[in-house]
Amino acid sequence: MADADAPERPLANGQTRVDFQTAPARYRHWKLAIDGEVATLSLDVDEKGALFEGYELKLNSYDLGVDIELADALERLRFEHPQARVVVLRSGKPRVFCAGANIRMLAGASHAHKVNFCKFTNETRNGIEDLSESSGLPTICAINGTAAGGGYELALAADYIMLVDDGSSAVALPELPLLAVLPGTGGLTRVADKRKVRRDHADFFCTTEEGVKGKRALDWRLVDEVVPGSKFENTITARAKEFAAKSRRGAAGAGIALAALTRTFTPGGVDYGSLAVAFDRGGRTATITLRGPAAPPPASAEAMLALGAQFWPLALARELDDAILHIRLNEFDVAAIVFKSSGDPAEVMAYEEFLDANKDHWLTQEIRHLWKRVLKRVDLTSRSLVTLIEPGSCFAGTLAEIVFASDRSYMLAPSLPAAASGGRSGRGHDGDNKPPATVALTAANFASFPMSNGLTRLASRFLADPAALETVKAERGKLLDAARAQQLGIVTFALDDIDWDDEVRVFLEERASFSPDGLTGLEANLRFAGPETMESKIFARLSAWQNWIFQRPNAIGEQGALKRYGTGQKPVFDTRRV
């Protein structure tokens, strides 16, 4: 291994992996309270509840463990509390809002952890905005003390920011002056592009340790309202009422319970029910097999509600999300994720039809929004992504998005012409009798799942040729065989079984042989053609610069600012501007 990076740090309490599953009853840092239309999310960090050994979470600072609870709470708001019409985001501690990401945690974390921690917190903040935009559930943020660094970045994800005007409470992004790093959770992008703070004001703000308070914070657009301490609680209540009144949300009935996922961890992988992960650690691959539905869709929306978290599209989305996060944070050595599927594409299509038929139901909407976010998480996963479309697979509708999210796809063509095999049977490459590989598209592929660039995966794919996109669109509802899929341009290579094994093996070996960093940078550039959005800017411009700085000796060297913070010793910098 070339010039070792910091090793992975031991998890606290003898845990062996970062677990993204939690539930409100187990939260140590957040409280989720529902009072009629108003949901309140309170941050009250347990200092002793750090995810890793070696630091305490002082001053409502956070680590990945804290953010996992927040992400869980947001999912529960979506699915368990459809009546909520506004979220109040606040601190559970007096006179402090949130001090941001814990500095000791950052100083001791491996580069891979730091980068993936920031990616997850960014996805969670984007999720807060998606909750408002897609689900009609706005967030108002009440800052009762100082919101510094990641604390202010959390506030920036809200629709409305209130700051108490007490002569000391402030908003601040002190990362650069204090730690020689950037606010890496979207702060710079949201200051520039969401709040549209004038660039010289932003420059001043981001280089001022103590931040900005009171009227200047308001004048400079850093907050939406400053409120005297004596009126703070009443104003929060009033604003919550106003936002709730404007919300288009509010289902008639109750939500559904997000039961804990059923997972079986073995040395070789994880089985989830609708999905399985198998590791080939020598080959540095993780194979994720998505399983089609075991039963036809329910007869009605009521029956779907009764199924709740067991409803196949929801179960699969939650399992895929957990599997991707597990690989990201616990299996750093995986070079490539291989996607496969098994099932009957016609049954998957039946579910797509069910979702379309009930497209105005809050639950089907939430399920599609969840898939949208999970697929974005796949796009942003820094592992090579490949889909193998084999006989017996069911890449149809929503599942076909996995094909388009992949860096490449390989599709096995029948050895005999499809016509001769009757179109539904034929020899698989292992001599079994599975039906030949097909891909099938539905309306969802052309509208429901925008990437972070704002375009669908198919629109991004056919950026050069909108007519080709229209041709593909006309094929909705058909089971497309390998020859047709290649002709349409929706798979990379269609191969017969003479070439299949060698081509796939060589590809995966090649991927494992390349520089992991080079691949990360390459894929981050090639996956997102077309327009940029605030979201894509966060993951491209901001994250890339932050990753760079997270490697620089001025931050992480023995004399660097992140290492020396709190030691009383000043950092020593290489003064060359790069």
Add this chain to the structure above:
Amino acid sequence: MADADAPERPLANGQTRVDFQTAPARYRHWKLAIDGEVATLSLDVDEKGALFEGYELKLNSYDLGVDIELADALERLRFEHPQARVVVLRSGKPRVFCAGANIRMLAGASHAHKVNFCKFTNETRNGIEDLSESSGLPTICAINGTAAGGGYELALAADYIMLVDDGSSAVALPELPLLAVLPGTGGLTRVADKRKVRRDHADFFCTTEEGVKGKRALDWRLVDEVVPGSKFENTITARAKEFAAKSRRGAAGAGIALAALTRTFTPGGVDYGSLAVAFDRGGRTATITLRGPAAPPPASAEAMLALGAQFWPLALARELDDAILHIRLNEFDVAAIVFKSSGDPAEVMAYEEFLDANKDHWLTQEIRHLWKRVLKRVDLTSRSLVTLIEPGSCFAGTLAEIVFASDRSYMLAPSLPAAASGGRSGRGHDGDNKPPATVALTAANFASFPMSNGLTRLASRFLADPAALETVKAERGKLLDAARAQQLGIVTFALDDIDWDDEVRVFLEERASFSPDGLTGLEANLRFAGPETMESKIFARLSAWQNWIFQRPNAIGEQGALKRYGTGQKPVFDTRRV
């Protein structure tokens, strides 16, 4: 200094600084030939002509010195050859086009040099595109062998790419598989966003050492035409004729000669005539003082042509460009560039009026396009930028763009109210009798100088408030004093002389105390609010990822791919995906 980066390498032939000034008679690597409407730029690199010691430029590979000649040739095409209507970009060597950036050069360069080398080559390629878009002079690229890495990236800047179809010539981006770095000169962005290559094809292409040739290169949109060897020369001639016929360019008369800049280097700075640079090496600042015109504008376009390179707006733009590049590549320790100006704003405004009155003349157009590019170069300079607007300064029209390109501006307000001083006189902070500081805007500030995001600096500045932009626009032509300028929001701080010295000193000391890397990342995020373009994507997403990779041990460590290339030893990678 924290964990030292590679030191700066010695320049070849005992040179003491990288010099961006050259002329066709001194070119060692490029030939510029003009034949009627057809300009031919031929790359024929002198292996022994490297800029630094320690490597040879084999196979038409390049270093910064080669690219300085290309950038010079492009300026000469603009100003000296207004009759040219098409550029043929080709190799002067048989069976090889260009092997890209020299690997030994990259392996031994300091991080600061690598990053600034890539920035300059990117600016030059963007300049090729600007030549087509703004000056109506398209480039066709004739690839007679293999165009690899930066060689293909150079081709990608052209409007039309021809590849000889001889069974071996190919286009390739082998950086990742060979060197564990990215194609860093816009290649990934242009493949995805200019040529709109399908992402799976792009993935295949960028991970294949030998590249893609013949029909596949055409089918995948990597080139525009493949041509049999026997027809190659005739086809180049034919295509040149076609592009020339469509060009809107073609001035009636001759061009103007770009005479060598007159520069006086001293230990403390550089004097150029219309501009001076003064270094405060202890304070880590470079002060650039822009001097207003010494004479009124010429009486006519003919008189402007007669002045040629001595015409003040042209002279100043060329000098500013050279000064910025000198600081970037030779003065890495400069933390902040302080812009000042001296002169009569009314005289500057008179030049603006002259340019407007002659706005259809090819030379005024080229001058404004040059300013556009130079100002973009300022935007992309990774040093803190501050403008000090003091009595006797002349930040008017084009020069006012410097104020808006800065991270902050400070403007000295008169000690007495402006009204009492008659508006044109008053005490300066040093007790002299200079006229009080003013800023003045012209139509050019609202249209002529888009940033890389496609917006003017004022539009970017007032992204939050288009009405404020309109208010500012209504003030065109007026000399705006400090109070009014601050009220309008076009300067950051207006200060009286009681606060001036301390505020400015503290700001500059603070800037020098911060992490140079942190500032680079911060400024790269805050300077470019609003939309993204292919150009801004190159400098944000692509450059930031490349900079990250240029720091990673997998590339630059002793066992990394860049260091081990050509040694016969395979690189050893840290396999963690980040």
